[in-house]
Amino acid sequence: MVERTPILNFFTHLILFAGFVFCVAPFVIVAIAASHNLKDVNDVPMSLLPGSDFWVNIKTAWTTADLGPKLFNSFIMAFGVAAGKVIVSALTAFSIVYFRYPGRMLIFWLIFVTLMLPLEVRIVPTYAVVANVLDPYQTIMDLTGLSWLIQKISGVQVQLSLGLLNSYSGLILPLVATATGTFLYRQFFLTVPDELTEAARMDGAGALRFFVDILLPLSRNNMAALGTIMFLWAWNQYLWPLLITTDQSHAMAVTELKQLIPNVGGAPEWHIAMAGTLIVMLPPLIVVVLMQRWFVRGLIATEK
Amino acid sequence: MASITIRGVKKNYAKTQVVHGVDLDFASGEFVVILGPSGCGKSTLLRMIAGLEEISAGTIAIDGKVVNKLEPRERGCAMVFQNYALYPHMSVAQNIGYSLKVAGVPSAERAQRVQAVARVLELEHLLDRKPMALSGGQRQRVAMGRAMIREPKVFLFDEPLSNLDAKLRVQMRSEIRKLHRRLSATSVFVTHDQVEAMTLADRLVVMNGGRVEQVGTPAEVYSRPASRFVATFVGAPAMNMLEGTVTLDGLSLLGDSRMLNVSRTGLAVGSKVAVGIRPEAVRMVAPGTPGALAATVDLIEELGAGRVIYVDLDGAPFSIVTSEIVHPEPGSTVGLQFAEADLHFFSSETGGRLDVFKASVPEPAL
Numbered sequence: 001m002v003e004r005t006p007i008l009n010f011f012t013h014l015i016l017f018a019g020f021v022f023c024v025a026p027f028v029i030v031a032i033a034a035s036h037n038l039k040d041v042n043d044v045p046m047s048l049l050p051g052s053d054f055w056v057n058i059k060t061a062w063t064t065a066d067l068g069p070k071l072f073n074s075f076i077m078a079f080g081v082a083a084g085k086v087i088v089s090a091l092t093a094f095s096i097v098y099f100r101y102p103g104r105m106l107i108f109w110l111i112f113v114t115l116m117l118p119l120e121v122r123i124v125p126t127y128a129v130v131a132n133v134l135d136p137y138q139t140i141m142d143l144t145g146l147s148w149l150i151q152k153i154s155g156v157q158v159q160l161s162l163g164l165l166n167s168y169s170g171l172i173l174p175l176v177a178t179a180t181g182t183f184l185y186r187q188f189f190l191t192v193p194d195e196l197t198e199a200a201r202m203d204g205a206g207a208l209r210f211f212v213d214i215l216l217p218l219s220r221n222n223m224a225a226l227g228t229i230m231f232l233w234a235w236n237q238y239l240w241p242l243l244i245t246t247d248q249s250h251a252m253a254v255t256e257l258k259q260l261i262p263n264v265g266g267a268p269e270w271h272i273a274m275a276g277t278l279i280v281m282l283p284p285l286i287v288v289v290l291m292q293r294w295f296v297r298g299l300i301a302t303e304k
Numbered sequence: 305m306a307s308i309t310i311r312g313v314k315k316n317y318a319k320t321q322v323v324h325g326v327d328l329d330f331a332s333g334e335f336v337v338i339l340g341p342s343g344c345g346k347s348t349l350l351r352m353i354a355g356l357e358e359i360s361a362g363t364i365a366i367d368g369k370v371v372n373k374l375e376p377r378e379r380g381c382a383m384v385f386q387n388y389a390l391y392p393h394m395s396v397a398q399n400i401g402y403s404l405k406v407a408g409v410p411s412a413e414r415a416q417r418v419q420a421v422a423r424v425l426e427l428e429h430l431l432d433r434k435p436m437a438l439s440g441g442q443r444q445r446v447a448m449g450r451a452m453i454r455e456p457k458v459f460l461f462d463e464p465l466s467n468l469d470a471k472l473r474v475q476m477r478s479e480i481r482k483l484h485r486r487l488s489a490t491s492v493f494v495t496h497d498q499v500e501a502m503t504l505a506d507r508l509v510v511m512n513g514g515r516v517e518q519v520g521t522p523a524e525v526y527s528r529p530a531s532r533f534v535a536t537f538v539g540a541p542a543m544n545m546l547e548g549t550v551t552l553d554g555l556s557l558l559g560d561s562r563m564l565n566v567s568r569t570g571l572a573v574g575s576k577v578a579v580g581i582r583p584e585a586v587r588m589v590a591p592g593t594p595g596a597l598a599a600t601v602d603l604i605e606e607l608g609a610g611r612v613i614y615v616d617l618d619g620a621p622f623s624i625v626t627s628e629i630v631h632p633e634p635g636s637t638v639g640l641q642f643a644e645a646d647l648h649f650f651s652s653e654t655g656g657r658l659d660v661f662k663a664s665v666p667e668p669a670l
């Protein structure tokens with residue numbers, strides 16, 4: 001239904017505009033603060049007219065926090081997580097929707113339940129696993145007496161160890177599993193008509209062929225949507241990278257921003273901190289702008 | 305070219321049985337139409353032939369080879385679906401050629417064969433389009449092209465015309481018939497539309513409730529329906545059915561309110577029967593004509609070439625199709641007359657056809 005009422009139109013636009021201002025104001029203030037010098041940024045109240053030191057501040061922030069390699073790290077991590085999630089959840093949903101095997105629904109609900117177990121809840125066990133990926137296997141072998149047996153027979157003491165701290169795989173892999181993505185794909189796969197599956201079977205395509213030739217091309221909007229959301233999510237991760245990257249060569253841009261925050265007793269260089277924030281904000285912004293078209297399509301409608 | 309042999313085929317979904325033991329033989333090159341109301345198991349039977357549905361009991365053999373355990377691609381069948389089931393992201397050419405691509409046919413040969421099929425179906429100018437940009441009839445043709453390109457032994461059609469509008473349906477019907485004459489591959493066509501069934505079939509299989517009711521040429525099925533169900537299902541408007549009891553000198557109909565003088569039927573006096581008469585076989589005469597049944601006119605439907613007159617026979621609905629230009633007033637009384645040879649007798653208990661009179665049956669004109 002389309003209403004044509006000028007007064008209502010005026011008010012709805014007013015509300016929209018208020019919302020827009022509400023969303024954009026912080027960014028505007030960050031951008032203005034980033035253009036002031038040390039004295040102006042600490043004026044109370046801070047002048048809302050842009051200063052002239054924008055590029056200087058950007059440069060200072062870039063060198064002080066050494067953002068180049070860190071942005072690169074962040075990009076690798078966010079891209080890896082997004083790509084991993086897109087692939088893993090597509091495969092999971094494919095298995096759940098298109099194959100009949102015992103325990104299928106149980107598995108689906110187990111995956112679904114992990115929605116309630118975000119990384120923050122399971123961060124200690126996850127850290128333990130990443131510190132030594134083979135630790136669970138070691139425990140199993142110890143408990144079943146297998147390592148005792150091996151030691152008895154061969155005299156070798158089994159000590160499995162593979163640490164992923166301070167590595168890209170350690171950063172990426174624990175974040176790759178996603179219930180949201182699996183669910184998104186599942187809902188999409190359920191809308192794909194059965195006849196399409198049957199037509200592919202009649203054409204002689206096996207399960208994998210059907211997945212690659214038919215299902216994946218059909219779900220590219222979905223993939224774009226999921227990829228975008230997950231890229232942003234991974235880019236903004238703070239706790240996990242902070243925990244497992246003790247080594248500066250694997251530090252992330254978002255976690256390193258805190259280096260720019262003025263220390264107690266140090267110079268209140270908020271203009272530099274704001275400039276650094278702007279830099280770190282930019283890559284996700286670019287991704288959203290580029291992917292926006294597919295992103296919206298993937299979330300609202302299925303192409304028919 | 306392949307024959308299909310179906311022996312004792314059953315289908316269960318969990319506890320409900322939807323196909324109860326079907327035995328059928330389709331000759332090589334034959335065009336068979338399976339006709340039945342929705343839910344009669346006809347699509348399930350077709351899907352079992354295709355290999356999309358597991359066979360619960362019995363065997364299906366194509367060309368003498370039992371295919372129960374074979375994957376669809378190994379059976380040599382091609383199928384045209386009701387909703388066409390075209391791959392939306394592929395062009396027409398890719399849709400048609402997909403099975404060849406899967407089979408690993410080199411792309412040059414593939415393109416050539418796609419061209420050949422497109423020429424037959426007059427799709428050449430559409431090869432680069434996506435299915436979304438096609439009309440219903442064009443999509444239907446692409447779906448047929450996709451089936452044709454593999455040069456299958458058997459064509460399976462699952463109500464392929466039911467999504468088209470009436471005019472296009474008639475056109476596609478004759479195209480399917482022409483195509484069959486040209487390829488002469490064994491074809492099995494499932495439909496609930498009796499006009500489609502009558503016009504397309506070499507042989508008609510009428511199914512109801514998971515069982516085969518009758519197998520025969522369309523003319524046979526029309527003129528000698530094997531059961532009460534077939535009699536009322538095939539033909540429009542449906543055959544008139546009157547309940548009656550056999551008496552010494554004929555039949556008493558409608559709870560003894562009417563008598564019908566017929567020659568000796570050979571049926572036991574007192575047995576309950578249903579008497580069927582096609583609306584086309586009824587003649588309307590002046591009321592009071594000796595031997596005619598009097599009835600009250602309810603409604604007239606003008607069809608242009610003819611008209612359907614609905615009358616009331618002591619509460620029982622009865623219809624007459626006539627090409628004579630008559631317009632009896634609703635509420636007026638008319639007389640109904642019909643030849644003995646046009647009567648069909650069915651057992652009231654089993655619904656099966658009772659052969660009486662031993663009247664000659666017109667040979668099917670084929």
